[in-house]
Amino acid sequence: MERPNIPPDSTERTILTAANYVFTAVFALEMFVKVVAKGLWYGKHAYFKNGWNIMDGSLVFVSMVDFMLSFIAFGSPRIFAILRVFRLLRSLRPLRVINRAPGLKLVVQTLLSSLRPIGNIVLICCTFFIIFGILGVQLFKGKLFYCDGPDVESVKNKTDCLADPRNQWINRKYNFDNLGQALMSLFVVASKDGWVEIMYTGLDAVDVDQQVS
Template sequence: MNYSSLQSLFYQLKNNRAFELFVIFIIIISALEIGAKTYDLPVQAIAFTKMLDLFITLFFLVEIVIRFVAEPNKRHFFKSGWNVFDTLVVVISLIPIDDSEMALLARLVRVFRVLRMISVIPELRILINSLIKALPQLGYVMLLMFIIFYIYAAVGSFLFQT
């Protein structure tokens, strides 16, 4: 099998709705696993969560490789902020967390794996991009609310002064 046929196969897999749903399922499992680790677990459950975490990390690594190989122009892959975010989260989650100095960072990044849901679901990407574009106008909303609250405060202090 040559590279172009592998690239074509990965492109079809990347755009397959069942594959996307499976990635979303793994992200949800990752979130549940992270939540489960916040409790005191029995030894067997701790061993299971460590194996599950390893599987999830390897799955995300394979998924990023599939998406990268499927991209016809490799430079365009890293022009997308979502791809850069996903790649950073996956690469940093490869850091071993066994009581090293980087353990806290690695655990924190594993929590951010849940945010990969945004990059996988196009509707969430559109929503986040729209919210980011609306941030400057939010300042005007806050200014308007300040003016309204100021007027009500002034009227209230006048009406209820003793």
């Protein structure tokens, strides 16, 4: 809700500042009560032995630092750059809702537990991408260049193209001249609508320094 162009003395800014102080106090009080009831480090149910409590504690710490920097900033304008960073971290506060909603918490835990098998699948996909990227470099390296100019109907190769100073011998945006470009082209082929153009360009490729047919 907070907009950077709100005047400092406006009603909206005053309400947002007051709400920030209230939420900071409530979150800090909640953390204090939990630490007193469960303990900080020691004990079976200690506060910092639960990952969700660690997240809540981190957000409370960020809010407290932001609270202190807000007062320091009035006397030191240089502190505003650091203050902006901590105000950006306040956007993580909605994550506290996850700990309060059992259904949402279960979904997040399921997603986190699936990261490991997803990582294995991504590794296999990357392996195949590299294999086909190397194959693409072997087959199409330097073969996707074309002549761009006002009259290119009779152009057959790079020499014919550059014979006219108005022409340019340029490469396709997606090509296979190196492994990096090949992987980018394969990613476009696998995920975007531009794969048809890349396919027809590969079909029309002739040879190195030859105009595509």
